[in-house]
Structure formats: C-alpha cells, structure tokens
Amino acid sequence: MKTTTDKSRREFLKSMAILGSGLVIPFHIVKGMGRGAAAAGVAAAAGNGPSFFAPNAFLTIMPDNTIQITLAHVEMGQGVWTTLPMLIAEELDCDWKDISVQHCPPDPAYNHTVMPLIITGGSTTTWSEFDRYRKAGATARVMLTEAGAHKMGVPVSSCRTENGYVISGDKRVSYGEVAIDAALLTPPKDVPLRKAGEWKYIGKGVKRLDTPEKVNGMAKFGMDVQYPGMLTAVVAHSPVMGGRPVSFDASKALRIAGVRKVVKIPSGVAVIAEHFWAAKKGRDVLKVTWTDGKGASFGSVDQAKRYREMASTDGDEAAKKGDVVAAMGRATKVVEGEFLFPYLAHAPMEPMNCTVKVTGGSCEIWTGTQMPAVDQANAAEILGISKENVKVNTMFLGGAFGRRATPESDFVSEAVEIAKASKEFIKLVWTREDDMKAGYYRPFFIHKVKVGLGADGMPTAWHHNIAGQAIMDREKKLFPLSGKIDGSSVEGVNDSPYLDSVPDHFVGLHSPKEVVPVLWYRSVGNTHTAYAMEVMIDAVAHAAGKDPIEYRRVLLKNHSRHLAALNLAAEKAGWGKGLAEGHFQGIAVHEAFGSFVAQVVEVSIRNGKPVVHKVTCAIDCGLAVNPDGVVSQMEGGIVWGLTMALYSEILLDKGQVMHNNFYDYKVLRMFETPVIDVHIVPSTEKMGGAGEPCVPPTAPALANAIFAATGKRIFELPIMKHFEV
Numbered sequence: 001m002k003t004t005t006d007k008s009r010r011e012f013l014k015s016m017a018i019l020g021s022g023l024v025i026p027f028h029i030v031k032g033m034g035r036g037a038a039a040a041g042v043a044a045a046a047g048n049g050p051s052f053f054a055p056n057a058f059l060t061i062m063p064d065n066t067i068q069i070t071l072a073h074v075e076m077g078q079g080v081w082t083t084l085p086m087l088i089a090e091e092l093d094c095d096w097k098d099i100s101v102q103h104c105p106p107d108p109a110y111n112h113t114v115m116p117l118i119i120t121g122g123s124t125t126t127w128s129e130f131d132r133y134r135k136a137g138a139t140a141r142v143m144l145t146e147a148g149a150h151k152m153g154v155p156v157s158s159c160r161t162e163n164g165y166v167i168s169g170d171k172r173v174s175y176g177e178v179a180i181d182a183a184l185l186t187p188p189k190d191v192p193l194r195k196a197g198e199w200k201y202i203g204k205g206v207k208r209l210d211t212p213e214k215v216n217g218m219a220k221f222g223m224d225v226q227y228p229g230m231l232t233a234v235v236a237h238s239p240v241m242g243g244r245p246v247s248f249d250a251s252k253a254l255r256i257a258g259v260r261k262v263v264k265i266p267s268g269v270a271v272i273a274e275h276f277w278a279a280k281k282g283r284d285v286l287k288v289t290w291t292d293g294k295g296a297s298f299g300s301v302d303q304a305k306r307y308r309e310m311a312s313t314d315g316d317e318a319a320k321k322g323d324v325v326a327a328m329g330r331a332t333k334v335v336e337g338e339f340l341f342p343y344l345a346h347a348p349m350e351p352m353n354c355t356v357k358v359t360g361g362s363c364e365i366w367t368g369t370q371m372p373a374v375d376q377a378n379a380a381e382i383l384g385i386s387k388e389n390v391k392v393n394t395m396f397l398g399g400a401f402g403r404r405a406t407p408e409s410d411f412v413s414e415a416v417e418i419a420k421a422s423k424e425f426i427k428l429v430w431t432r433e434d435d436m437k438a439g440y441y442r443p444f445f446i447h448k449v450k451v452g453l454g455a456d457g458m459p460t461a462w463h464h465n466i467a468g469q470a471i472m473d474r475e476k477k478l479f480p481l482s483g484k485i486d487g488s489s490v491e492g493v494n495d496s497p498y499l500d501s502v503p504d505h506f507v508g509l510h511s512p513k514e515v516v517p518v519l520w521y522r523s524v525g526n527t528h529t530a531y532a533m534e535v536m537i538d539a540v541a542h543a544a545g546k547d548p549i550e551y552r553r554v555l556l557k558n559h560s561r562h563l564a565a566l567n568l569a570a571e572k573a574g575w576g577k578g579l580a581e582g583h584f585q586g587i588a589v590h591e592a593f594g595s596f597v598a599q600v601v602e603v604s605i606r607n608g609k610p611v612v613h614k615v616t617c618a619i620d621c622g623l624a625v626n627p628d629g630v631v632s633q634m635e636g637g638i639v640w641g642l643t644m645a646l647y648s649e650i651l652l653d654k655g656q657v658m659h660n661n662f663y664d665y666k667v668l669r670m671f672e673t674p675v676i677d678v679h680i681v682p683s684t685e686k687m688g689g690a691g692e693p694c695v696p697p698t699a700p701a702l703a704n705a706i707f708a709a710t711g712k713r714i715f716e717l718p719i720m721k722h723f724e725v
Contacts, residue, residue, distance in 0.1 A: 123689020241295025331452025350398020457544025586705030594688025641698025
C-alpha cells in the first residue's frame with residue numbers, strides 16, 4: 001500500500017474539502033505531515049479543535065458513538081453495505097447497531113486495491129478489501145485504546161476493548177468519549193489483526209444494514225432524486241444502431257403542457273419538461289431526421305451465418321497443446337457441438353438515470369454508478385472544467401450487472417450534455433425501452449467444438465473455435481488489450497481444467513467488430529463458455545456410456561476445489577436417488593472469479609415444456625466473510641441464470657432491436673422459481689467472489705437435466721424457443 005504522496009499541503013486541504021464537511025484522512029500520508037498533525041492543523045485552520053475521529057478514509061467516529069463507514073465500492077444489491085462494515089467492525093470491536101454507512105466520493109484514497117480506479121465489479125469487493133478494511137478498524141481500535149487509557153489514567157497494557165468501549169478493570173469509557181482525544185494521536189504504522197478464532201462477525205451472519213431503509217422506502221436510488229427547480233429529460237435515440245440526429249422539428253413537442261425545451265445532443269434529441277410524463281409525451285410527437293447509421297443492414301440471421309462460417313476456421317490461438325488434427329484422426333469416436341448464444345440485455349430493475357446541475361465552473365451529479373471517478377472525469381471533459389470541480393453523489397444502485405460501469409459513462413455523459421446545452425438543472429430518465437434498445441449488450445457468440453475420444457471413452461483431442469465481439473477491444477480506454485486475445489471472450493475455455501486432461505487441444509478466437517455496443521455482463525464470458533464446456537462434457541460422458549458426475553471426477557482428479565463443490569452438490573441433491581417419477585437431474589461445475597460452483601438442477605417435462613423444480617448449489621469461495629450474503633448471491637444468481645437460459649435473447653433486424661420491455665424480454669416469474677438449496681464448502685483456500693460465479697453453471701446444469709429427461713441436446717439459447725408450440 002502506498003504510504004506517501006507528493007501533494008502539497010494546499011492540495012491536501014483542498015482534497016479533504018472534496019471529501020465532505022469534515023476531515024477524513026486517507027491511508028496515504030501527506031509528505032512531511034503525520035496524520036495527527038494534519039488533523040490538528042486542519043482543525044486549527046477552522047478555528048477550533050477536532051470534532052470527531054477519522055484515522056483513515058474509511059472510518060469516522062463521532063462523540064455520540066456514531067460510527068460512519070465509507071465504502072470504496074457501491075451497493076447495488078450484492079450486500080457490500082453490510083460485508084465491508086463487518087470487516088471494520090471485527091477489528092474495531094464496536095457495536096453493530098452504532099454503524100452507519102455511506103458511499104465514497106471520487107478520490108484516489110478509495111481506488112481499488114488492484115486496479116488504479118474506483119470500481120465495483122468482477123466480484124472483487126470482499127477479497128480485495130479484506131485486509132484494507134480490517135486494518136482501518138484495527139488502526140482506530142489501537143488509537144482509541146491509547147486515548148481511553150490516558151483518560152482513565154491507566155496503562156495501555158491494562159486495557160481491552162469490547163462492543164465500543166475501552167475497558168480496564170472496573171473502569172470503562174465509550175469510543176465516543178475519547179474520539180476527539182484519539183484524533184490528536186499519530187496512527188501506528190503497523191497494527192495487529194485478530195486471529196480467526198477471535199472473530200465475532202467474520203464468518204457469521206449479521207443483519208443487513210441497508211434492509212431497514214429499503215423496506216421503509218427511505219433508501220435513495222438515483223431515480224429518487226428530487227430538488228426544487230429540477231426538470232426531467234428524456235432522449236430520443238436513433239432507432240438504428242449507429243444513427244445520429246441530423247435535424248428535428250419540436251413544434252408539436254413544445255405544445256405539450258409542461259414541456260420547456262428541446263435540445264440536440266451528440267447521442268440524440270432531448271425533451272426537457274416539468275415532469276417525466278410531459279417529457280415522454282413530448283418525445284412521442286417529436287420529429288427527428290436521423291442518419292441511417294452503420295447498422296442499417298445489420299441483422300441477427302445474417303450475423304449467425306457469418307459467425308458460423310468464422311467458427312468453422314481456426315481463429316487466433318488462445319490455447320494450444322500437441323497436434324489436435326492428428327489426434328482427432330486417431331480418435332475412436334468424435335462428438336461435435338455448435339453453440340449459439342444471442343445478445344443479452346442487462347435489464348436492471350432501475351433503468352438508467354442521472355441528475356446534473358451545472359453552476360458556473362462547477363458541476364454536481366447524482367447517480368447510481370459502478371465507476372464514479374470515471375464519470376467525474378468524463379463530465380469534466382464535456383464541460384471543459386477541472387474534475388475537482390465535479391462532485392459525484394453516488395446513490396444506491398437498483399441493479400447494475402456491469403451496465404453501470406461504462407468507460408464512456410454513456411448515460412452520465414448524456415445527462416451532462418443535456419445540462420450543458422439547455423443550461424437547466426435536469427434529471428435524465430431512461431425508460432425500460434430506452435435501455436433495451438439503446439444500451440449495451442452481452443456479445444453474440446458462436447462456439448464450434450469437436451472432441452475426440454479414446455478407447456477408454458476419455459477425451460484425447462479437443463478442437464474449439466469461438467467467434468464473438470471483444471468487450472475489451474471496446475473498453476481499451478481503461479483496460480488495454482495485450483495481444484490479439486480478449487481474455488473475456490475465452491475465459492472458462494482456454495483455462496478450463498478439463499483441457500489439462502486432454503493431451504492434444506486447440507482453442508481459437510475470432511473477434512469481429514460490429515456496430516452493436518457490447519459490455520461486460522454478470523459473469524462476462526463465463527456466461528457462454530461454461531455452457532459450451534459443461535454441455536460438451538455431458539455429451540462426451542454420454543457418448544462414453546459413463547455417469548456425468550463420475551466422468552467429471554476422473555477429469556477433475558487434480559482439481560480439488562472443483563471436486564469439493566461437485567461432490568457436495570451431488571451429495572446434497574441426492575444425485576440419482578429417490579427422485580419423483582418423471583423428474584430428472586443435470587449437473588455442471590465451473591470456476592469463475594476465484595470461486596468454484598457446482599449445481600444440480602432437477603426438472604420434469606409438463607405439457608411438453610421443461611419445469612424446474614429444484615436447484616442444489618455448492619460454492620467454494622474460500623472464507624465466506626458473510627455466509628448469509630453468499631447464500632443470497634447464489635439464490636439471486638441462480639434466478640438470473642435460469643432467466644438467461646430459458647428466455648433471454650436480443651434480436652436485431654435492419655439495425656433495430658426487436659425487443660421492448662419485460663413482456664417480450666421475459667424474466668423468470670415468481671411462480672417459476674424453483675426451490676434453491678445452497679451449501680458453502682468449508683474452505684481455507686484463497687477468497688473468491690460471490691456475485692457472479694453462481695451464474696455460469698446454472699444454464700448448462702439445466703440443459704443437461706433436460707437432456708436426461710428428453711434425450712434432446714440444446715445447443716442454442718434461449719432454451720424455451722425449442723419448446724414453443
């Protein structure tokens with residue numbers, strides 16, 4: 001962790017002002033100034049002593065014992081509003097009921113511990129902050145103990161802490177009572193962390209801190225932002241991919257009651273009104289002339305044909321071992337599969353929105369975002385001002401799944417452009433249809449796979465070509481590609497443990513460029529690669545006449561974490577035992593984001609269509625800091641995965657998206673949701689994520705169960721299109 005900076009004292013004070021109304025000292029130390037001295041200096045500049053204790057960027061303790069924890073990651077339903085405070089509370093030794101939480105502002109103090117920016121994504125939050133947040137709490141505890149000992153007139157060595165108090169014998173003082181005294185101390189460089197056997201919170205369930213606000217309606221999402229004088233804007237986007245506005249006729253729109261202005265921006269034409277309905281009605285009658293756009297001739301049928309042709313040839317090498325062509329020629333049996341995965345929309349429950357107020361040379365933004373500092377920088381560039389003059393207020397996110405992490409800051413940039421052009425205080429609101437038709441998508445992919453089997457039925461040759469857009473090629477502004485291979489396109493295939501057992505194999509990648517904008521999606525490439533691998537493994541096991549689980553156990557014999565998840569899921573599901581008549585099971589196991597997840601799906605066929613009855617899930621994510629949170633993420637991810645597998649599909653014709661809302665982009669309904677039984681593998685291995693790894697095994701386990709029930713192998717998603725009457 002960086003411990004010094006070359007900021008001047010003036011720059012330091014300025015950055016502190018950005019962080020809020022009081023002093024919050026980040027982990028990096030101002031050159032030549034200890035933290036205690038910095039606190040005293042700023043307090044003196046304000047004309048009084050310190051009014052609270054903030055030993056680092058993540059923690060503030062007030063005299064009334066309120067403990068304010070600042071998150072370096074955003075809460076979008078995944079539970080970090082609870083899990084990160086658990087890490088601080090564990091080392092701070094405080095009372096859980098005294099904790100309040102807030103999102104961080106854009107400041108380098110909150111940069112990801114691995115990536116040089118503030119970002120929430122990749123299921124990295126808990127493992128990346130495990131040490132940093134515990135050290136934040138431990139640092140505060142040591143300083144509070146020292147201040148408490150001084151106040152009680154006892155040696156520090158005689159003191160201990162418990163539930164927000166410093167205790168020595170029959171004496172005790174609360175953290176709040178000594179918070180101001182602790183603020184004047186110099187923080188220690190190294191602090192001891194508690195051993196696992198001493199943990200009170202980590203590894204045990206606690207009540208979510210955001211539940212009360214979300215139940216009583218007090219939680220503020222971006223869509224909830226309301227201020228006097230604020231207007232609402234909606235944007236007419238090109239109906240064709242890549243189109244841009246040429247001219248517009250706003251005469252009818254301006255006659256709608258409540259419509260104030262209509263302005264042209266780079267991405268379309270914005271209608272600004274006193275409220276959303278007026279803005280939408282104004283847009284409905286707006287006449288816009290568009291350029292045709294690069295996508296005018298683009299269609300899903302033609303795309304599938306082109307990609308099939310591509311995948312029939314070897315792409316750029318993503319993995320290679322031995323001579324796969326010669327080995328395939330020696331195989332006693334060959335199993336083939338061609339998989340098609342359509343574009344997918346993120347479809348978070350809260351559509352895109354952003355509120356912007358531009359005043360003179362400054363700007364204030366309210367939005368739900370996964371990358372607030374990127375949005376801050378993009379807004380500053382549009383307005384031609386310093387990014388320090390752009391304040392970003394991060395709200396609760398009503399779902400994201402990658403959609404609110406665009407390097408271009410598309411919806412934020414659009415809102416800033418509207419505020420700039422109109423000179424109004426505006427809230428941009430996208431409808432569901434806007435995000436379905438003018439947003440970003442999980443790329444379309446085709447996999448063409450051929451597996452050669454030896455006399456023993458085990459794979460001896462594996463030939464695998466993939467064709468699909470490279471997400472990282474589009475996002476190289478932040479994450480530049482090294483070489484030709486986009487890792488997000490091949491993850492789960494080129495590093496598959498199954499290929500370890502195959503002496504001759506080849507994985508190739510074609511990355512065509514298209515006008516359709518693509519973006520990371522919950523579990524990114526694993527959403528298609530896990531399906532291709534797990535359905536193929538099931539197919540070759542069937543061709544070899546072997547039980548699907550036993551077959552996997554042989555191939556995964558040197559992969560203990562895969563096996564642990566596989567075996568636990570099979571055991572808890574009662575694999576092959578005591579199933580109701582007409583019920584069948586399918587299995588899949590996959591590693592993603594450092595966690596290993598296996599699922600058994602139980603189905604039947606009713607009225608000619610599959611019905612999912614139960615999903616049994618086992619996850620090895622290393623230490624489960626918040627087991628309740630892990631279980632919740634598995635449950636949510638399984639529902640997401642079932643939706644994706646059964647229904648999700650974005651089709652295009654002549655450059656236009658053919659879907660509008662949840663009536664034609666279906667999601668799993670409550671009555672369709674199966675029993676979900678989640679088990680956490682006891683593990684001391686390296687920590688992984690929980691928000692995304694549960695998605696990849698769901699679809700292939702379901703498809704494999706359907707094969708067991710019908711003998712029908714499904715190579716093209718979504719599944720229900722194969723069962724339409």
